[in-house]
Amino acid sequence: MATSAVPAAIDALVALLRADAGLNHARILDGPPAQNFTERDRVYIGWSPGSDAAAEMQQSFASAGARQRDEEASISCYIESHRGDTLVRNRRVCVFEMFAVIEAALRATNEEPTKPTLGNAVLWCEVAAGSLTQTQTDSGALAGLAFTVNFRARI
Template identity: 55%
Template sequence: MPTSRVPAAVDALLSILRAAPALADVRIVDGPPATNLTEPKQLFVGWQPGADAAVALEQDFASAGARTRDESFEIACYTETRSGDKDMALQRAAVFELVAAVETALRATDAAPTAPTLNGTVLWAHLTTGNLQQVQSEGTVAGLAFTVTCRARI
């Protein structure tokens, strides 16, 4: 019996996002960037700029008798878009389109009925928080740090 659903849930989230048609042109990264990447569209699972943790989790007994435990956790994610121009509104809209694609990928459909459960690894998962970041120097960068919150029974 696993002591946490975090590893399986992160793997399932990556799999769902990599299979999402709306994210086909996005570089999806497991964890932090290895170098200073300059792709126009990136999505990081298990990393946010300045975050203390890739995943924050909490467990407690599910009921009297201590036979099962409930686990709640938040997967830190970050997506950004960049361009060489100075149109911040365009990048801001583009980064929110990427997060909308993530949210859509986590919804149940006929093709992906188990997406909200991260393919059965958790009871449910959904986007819960977000923080917009904008930078303008040699072009524009809009980034959105967001959290996928999950609940599991172990």
């Protein structure tokens, strides 16, 4: 019996985004960076700069008898884009294009009504709060978007 849906939800989110053709140009990373990458566009699942938490969760009893629990959690995520030029607008546009792909991958449609379940790892998930950063570095403009994916699961 699983004590949390967090590990399965992170695994499913990473797999879903790695399989999405709209993110083929980006590197999808499970957790924090371990090295400097040559890829100019990256999506981190379970990591966001300045945050030590990969995910936060809360659980409560689902019903009388304490046989099942409901879990609500937030997975930290981060999108980053840089190209070596000084055009911040282009980096911001790229970050939000990747964000749109991610949001669409998690949104239910008539053809795919179960998309928000992450392959049945959770009851539902959604893209929640986000925070855009923009900066000029020695290697050019950089834009980053920290955001969370919230979910609810029955364990």
